[in-house]
Amino acid sequence: xxxxxxxxxxxxxxxxxxxxxxxxxxxxxxxxxxxxxxxxxxxxxxxxxxxxxxxxxxxxxxxxxxxxxxxxxxxxxxxxxxxxxxxxxxxxxxxxxxxxxxxxxxxxxxxxxxxxxxxxxxxxxxxxxxxxxxxxxxxxxxxxxxxxxxxxxxxxxxxxxxxxxxxxxxxxxxxxxxxxxxxxxxxxxxxxxxxxxxxxxxxxxxxxxxxxxxxxxxxxxxxxxxxxxxxxxxxxxxxxxxxxxxxxxxxxxxxxxxxxxxxxxxxxxxxxxxxxxxxxxxxxxxxxxxxxxxxxxxxxxxxxxxxxxxxxxxxxxxxxxxxxxxxxxxxxxxxxxxxxxxxxxxxxxxxxxxxxxxxxxxxxxxxxxxxxxxxxxxxxxxxxxxx
Amino acid sequence: xxxxxxxxxxxxxxxxxxxxxxxxxxxxxxxxxxxxxxxxxxxxxxxxxxxxxxxxxxxxxxxxxxxxxxxxxxxxxxxxxxxxxxxxxxxxxxxxxxxxxxxxxxxxxxxxxxxxxxxxxxxxxxxxxxxxxxxxxxxxxxxxxxxxxxxxxxxxxxxxxxxxxxxxxxxxxxxxxxxxxxxxxxxxxxxxxxxxxxxxxxxxxxxxxxxxxxxxxxxxxxxxxxxxxxxxxxxxxxxxxxxxxxxxxxxxxxxxxxxxxxxxxxxxxxxxxxxxxxxxxxxxxxxxxxxxxxxxxxxxxxxxxxxxxxxxxxxxxxxxxxxxxxxxxxxxxxxxxxxxxxxxxxxxxxxxxxxxxxx
Numbered sequence: 203x204x205x206x207x208x209x210x211x212x213x214x215x216x217x218x219x220x221x222x223x224x225x226x227x228x229x230x231x232x233x234x235x236x237x238x239x240x241x242x243x244x245x246x247x248x249x250x251x252x253x254x255x256x257x258x259x260x261x262x263x264x265x266x267x268x269x270x271x272x273x274x275x276x277x278x279x280x281x282x283x284x285x286x287x288x289x290x291x292x293x294x295x296x297x298x299x300x301x302x303x304x305x306x307x308x309x310x311x312x313x314x315x316x317x318x319x320x321x322x323x324x325x326x327x328x329x330x331x332x333x334x335x336x337x338x339x340x341x342x343x344x345x346x347x348x349x350x351x352x353x354x355x356x357x358x359x360x361x362x363x364x365x366x367x368x369x370x371x372x373x374x375x376x377x378x379x380x381x382x383x384x385x386x387x388x389x390x391x392x393x394x395x396x397x398x399x400x401x402x403x404x405x406x407x408x409x410x411x412x413x414x415x416x417x418x419x420x421x422x423x424x425x426x427x428x429x430x431x432x433x434x435x436x437x438x439x440x441x442x443x444x445x446x447x448x449x450x451x452x453x454x455x456x457x458x459x460x461x462x463x464x465x466x467x468x469x470x471x472x473x474x475x476x477x478x479x480x481x482x483x484x485x486x487x488x489x490x491x492x493x494x495x496x497x498x499x500x501x502x503x504x505x506x507x508x509x510x511x512x513x514x515x516x517x518x519x520x521x522x523x524x525x526x527x528x529x530x531x532x533x534x535x536x537x538x539x540x541x542x543x544x545x546x547x548x549x550x551x552x553x554x555x556x557x558x559x560x561x562x563x564x565x566x567x568x569x570x571x572x573x574x575x576x577x578x579x580x581x582x583x584x585x586x587x588x589x
Numbered sequence: 590x591x592x593x594x595x596x597x598x599x600x601x602x603x604x605x606x607x608x609x610x611x612x613x614x615x616x617x618x619x620x621x622x623x624x625x626x627x628x629x630x631x632x633x634x635x636x637x638x639x640x641x642x643x644x645x646x647x648x649x650x651x652x653x654x655x656x657x658x659x660x661x662x663x664x665x666x667x668x669x670x671x672x673x674x675x676x677x678x679x680x681x682x683x684x685x686x687x688x689x690x691x692x693x694x695x696x697x698x699x700x701x702x703x704x705x706x707x708x709x710x711x712x713x714x715x716x717x718x719x720x721x722x723x724x725x726x727x728x729x730x731x732x733x734x735x736x737x738x739x740x741x742x743x744x745x746x747x748x749x750x751x752x753x754x755x756x757x758x759x760x761x762x763x764x765x766x767x768x769x770x771x772x773x774x775x776x777x778x779x780x781x782x783x784x785x786x787x788x789x790x791x792x793x794x795x796x797x798x799x800x801x802x803x804x805x806x807x808x809x810x811x812x813x814x815x816x817x818x819x820x821x822x823x824x825x826x827x828x829x830x831x832x833x834x835x836x837x838x839x840x841x842x843x844x845x846x847x848x849x850x851x852x853x854x855x856x857x858x859x860x861x862x863x864x865x866x867x868x869x870x871x872x873x874x875x876x877x878x879x880x881x882x883x884x885x886x887x888x889x890x891x892x893x894x895x896x897x898x899x900x901x902x903x904x905x906x907x908x909x910x911x912x913x914x915x916x917x918x919x920x921x922x923x924x925x926x927x928x929x930x931x932x933x934x935x936x937x938x939x940x941x942x943x944x945x946x947x948x
Contacts, residue, residue, distance in 0.1 A: 509655075511641075511642075511645050512645060512648070512649055512655075515642075515645050515646050515649040516649060519649075585652070586654075
C-alpha cells in the first residue's frame with residue numbers, strides 16, 4: 203500500500219500555485235460576464251483581462267499590446283509558425299508542437315549534442331537568405347537543456363542587418379518556446395533578443411489550456427481561429443477570463459520566487475542525483491552537466507537495460523508519480539525523439555526516467571522518492587540481470 | 590526445466606488471467622503485447638497506449654517480462670486491407686478471423702517459437718486437446734457457451750494449436766474470470782470487455798469505411814419490384830440482413846436482401862417472409878480444416894455468427910476449396926464474407942467463407 207504520494211512530474215503539469223485558484227474563482231462565478239459586453243459589469247471584467255495582459259507583459263519586459271492569449275502553448279507555437287510562409291529552421295529536440303508546425307513549412311532541423319543542446323554556429327549555418335523563422339526552445343522539457351537562444355539571436359540579427367543592407371525584403375524572426383523555462387530562467391524578451399515567445403500557464407502553477415504568444419512590434423501575426431475578432435483579431439473566441447487571470451497570477455508568483463525557488467530545487471535535485479548515482483554507478487545522467495545550462499528542478503536519468511515503463515508502474519505502487527521521456531512520447535509508448543536525437547541508444551532511451559521537481563516538492567519527498575526509486579530499480583535490475 | 594510460454598497480453602481481463610494461471614502452473618512466462626494498429630486517423634482514437642499501460646501493470650504484478658511486438662505491417666496487410674477490400678466488394682468480412690490466423694497464430698506464433706518458446710497462449714475462450722508432438726491438435730468449444738470464441742478460430746491450423754494453450758477456456762463463466770482476477774490482485778478485473786474491431790473503436794465502421802473508400806451514391810430498391818425507395822452513399826456501407834439505418838423515410842421496417850456492389854445497388858424488402866431472405870443452404874469458399882483434412886460428407890453442426898445457433902446441416906466438400914452446407918429447413922441468408930464454422934459436437938472441424946446461397 204502506498205503510504206504517501208510524491209509527484210515528480212512537474213514538467214508535464216503543475217498544480218495551481220497558492221492563491222491562483224482564489225484569483226480565478228470570481229470569474230467563474232459572480233464575475234462571469236463576457237468582457238466584450240457593453241455594460242459596466244462587463245467593462246470591469248474587460249479591465250481585469252487587460253490588467254492581466256499588462257502584468258504578463260511587464261514580467262517579460264514587453265508592451266501589453268504585443269501579448270496574445272491563446273489556449274495553451276501548443277496553439278501559441280502554431281500561431282508563431284503561422285506568421286511566415288517561407289522556410290524555417292529549428293532543431294530535432296523541440297516539443298512536438300514545434301516539430302509539427304515545422305513540417306508544414308520547408309524546414310531544416312538542426313541536430314543536438316549528447317547534452318541535448320544545439321550548437322549556435324550550426325543554427326547560423328542553417329539560416330539561408332530565404333529563411334523566415336528560426337525557432338529554438340528556451341529550455342527543453344525532457345532533459346532540461348537550456349538552449350543558447352541569446353547566441354542564436356545574434357546570428358539572426360546579423361542576417362537581418364545583412365538583408366537590410368542588401369535591400370532584401372524577406373523577413374526573418376526568432377521564436378522561442380519558453381514554456382518549460384519561465385519558472386526558472388529570465389524571460390525578458392529584449393535581453394533574449396527574440397521576436398516571438400511562447401509561454402504556458404500550465405507549467406508555472408497556472409491552469410491548463412492558457413498560454414501566451416508575445417510578438418515584437420514588427421511581426422504581423424495571422425489568425426488561426428476566426429470569429430469575433432478578440433485578441434486584436436489574432437485569436438477569436440470569448441476570452442478565457444479565469445484562465446487569463448490565473449496565468450497572470452501564477453506567472454507573477456513564479457517569477458517573484460524564481461531565484462529562491464530555483465536554488466532550492468537545484469539543491470533538491472542534486473540530493474536526488476547524488477543519492478541515485480551512489481546507489482547505481484551504472485546510471486546515466488542525461489542533459490548538460492553545467493548547472494547554468496540545465497533546468498534546476500529536472501533530473502533525467504537512464505538505467506540502461508531496464509524498462510522505464512515498468513519502473514513507472516512500480517513507482518506508482520510506491521506512491522511516486524514519475525515520467526518517462528515527455529508526456530507526449532510516453533502516451534504513445536515510443537522511445538523519445540529527443541533522447542534518440544541526443545545519440546542515446548534505444549536501450550538507454552527505453553530505460554530513461556524524467557524526475558521533475560517543483561513548488562510542491564519538499565526535502566521529505568525527495569528522500570522518500572529516492573528510496574522508492576532505489577528499491578524498484580534494484581528489484582528490476584535483479585530481475586533483468588542488469589549491473 | 591519449465592516449459593517456456595509466450596502469452597499474448599491485451600490489457601483486458603481474459604489474457605491477464607490466462608497469464609496468471611500459467612505462472613501459477615509453473616511455466617516460464619513471457620508476455621507480449623502485439624501492437625497491431627497505432628495510427629491515429631483523424632477522428633479515430635485507438636486505445637492502444639492505454640491497453641499497453643494496462644498490460645504493463647499486469648506483467649509487473651505477475652513479475653514477468655512484457656515485450657512489445659510490432660505487428661502493424663502484418664495486421665494492415667492481412668486484416669485492415671482485407672476488411673476494406675471485402676466491404677468494397679459488397680461483402681461483410683470477419684476481420685477477427687483473419688487476425689487470429691495471420692497475426693495471433695501467425696506472426697506472433699512464429700516469432701515466439703523463433704525466440705525459443707515451447708508453447709504460446711492467449712486469453713481466448715476455447716479449449717484444445719493436444720496430439721502427439723508434431724501432430725494436429727483438436728479444437729473444442731469453451732466451457733462457457735456465452736463466451737465461446739471458436740467462431741473466430743476456425744482458420745487456425747491444428748499444427749499451431751498443438752503448441753497453443755487457452756488457459757481460461759475451461760472456466761465456466763465470465764463472472765468467475767473476473768472473480769479470479771480480483772483474487773489475484775489484477776487491477777483490470779473491472780475493465781469492460783473489448784468488443785468489435787479493435788482499431789475502429791467507438792466511431793464505428795461506417796465512418797471508417799467512408800474514410801477509406803470514396804462515396805458512391807446509388808439506389809436502394811425494393812427487391813420484389815425494383816422500385817427505387819431511396820438513395821445510399823455507397824453499397825459497401827450495407828450488410829445483408831441489416832434492418833436499421835436504411836433511412837428510407839418511415840414506412841415499414843425493411844431488411845437488406847442483397848448488396849450488389851457491381852451495380853452499386855442495395856435491394857431491400859419489407860416482408861420478413863420474402864424469399865430473398867431465406868435459403869436452403871450456403872456456398873462456401875476458401876475452406877480450412879483444423880486437422881488439415883476435409884471432413885467426410887455428412888451431417889454436422891454449423892454456426893454462422895459468434896456464439897450463434899448451432900444448426901444441423903449437411904456438409905459436402907468440393908475439390909477446389911469450396912464446400913456446400915445444406916440446411917434441413919429454410920434458413921435466413923447470411924451475408925457473403927461471413928464465416929460458416931463446422932462443428933462435430935464440441936469439436937471445431939473448420940469452416941469456410943460464405944460466398945453464395947443455395948435457394
